[in-house]
Amino acid sequence: MKLNRVVITGVGAISPFGNGVEALSEGVFSNRSGIVNVGNEWRESVTDILCEVGGKINFDLNEKQISRDLRRNMGRVSILACLSAKEAVKMAGLDEEHFTSGNYGISFASTTGSSKSIVDFTSQFIEEKSLSSIKSGHFFQVMSHTAAANIANFFNIKGRVLSPNSACSSAAQSIGLAYETIKFGLQKGMICGGAEELHVSTSATFDLLQAASFHYNDRPTETPRPFDQDRDGTVCGEGSGVLVLENEDHAKLRGANILGEVVGFSTFASGEHMSRVTEKDLVAGIERLFMETGISPSEVDYINAHATGTIQGDLEESFALEKVFSAKGLNPYVSSLKGHLGHTLGASASLELILCLEMIAKGRLIPTKNLDTPDPKCGKINYLQEYKNIRPKLIMKNSIAFGGINSIILLRSYANGDE
């Protein structure tokens, strides 16, 4: 059986830095922070929340550019997803003929359905003990695969639609499943990634689990602080990142511009604990990925860490990277983009992978924002604390989620189709 190579031909993003990949890239390469104080708004809903900071999209999305019959089924998470997918599809040069052919599908997810819609739906249900005043589209905003289903309707896609909702690993699993789908010849192309809307209920959950930052409420741009000795937890953010993956032969045949190549994907579970990741599990998963792909860890020149700024999560991930790389004399640069964007949960892996492509395109690595003093308790790895003019050739992208679900993607630069 011939296994296809899988390339990236389009990207789209919406983030606190603005609408589009260019705005995202400009914000992060300028070392800006997307984190603001939203305490006043959140305390109206959750009076005892400690965390007051979030990565919020504050500009008008111009939702009415989406026709009413489609928009009625969309909560904020789906609107973010569809608008960023529009950018990715345009960049890839795909049109309706591709979508209705049955050869293109979707693999896209978020942590849950629209958080705001879930709260509204449930409140009405509980208060009125009836569903009679709930609108027809409301359930479609609530269902777990709302983003994927809405993208399908938005583009009239006739291929497969997958929605691996796995919290913070949602986008990584979506991209991975898209990669496998194309690799095994089941579709010629896939629109994939993840989206997340910022909602007080999500941040309050991290707050409850003592995993949310709250010591920097008056200095929001200084948190989260991945790997830093003064980190105090993560900061939730919102956004959407979309990638168009295609069969390399097909992409070349239609003259698409190729941005990079996905060369490996692994997803594996802890199977032991809902919220605690361990060095042991991560090492096993990373080693398995290298064994399956035949790629050597020595080829990796940059690692885009999951590192969200929690005390325990950053420790375990850094220990695992030390064991797989540093302990064997390997020294790839490591950074996390959560310091700029916050933790965009279901969107994180796709937004961050898009920024990895930007690093390849610009030949410049992005450091971890707010990493002033690497925590001496963390693993001994090559922490990137300033921008560096290096064009990475092989990037490892980590994604770690509640539920004990971890995913890793290997991304390779692409030049003239023969790299």
Added chain:
Amino acid sequence: METNEIFQKVKEVFVVEFEIDEDAITLESLVFEELGLDSLDSVDLIVALEKAFNFKIDRANDGAVIAQIRSIQDIINYVESKQA
């Protein structure tokens, strides 16, 4: 409530709820064929009419009547019947 007042309120429902241009709405307008509503919209139409006219639609017994609605005039007739 006078017929014209009902018409104005129905118009408002279509403008606000379904984003339809006010000028396109006449008594003769066909709700599905001309104004573009679909089966999901008909669910929302019921909710919107209940709110606008402050009555409760009996889903079990009014279903057949509602299913017959084709035009704006049909909606007005239905509202008037509920108020009788």
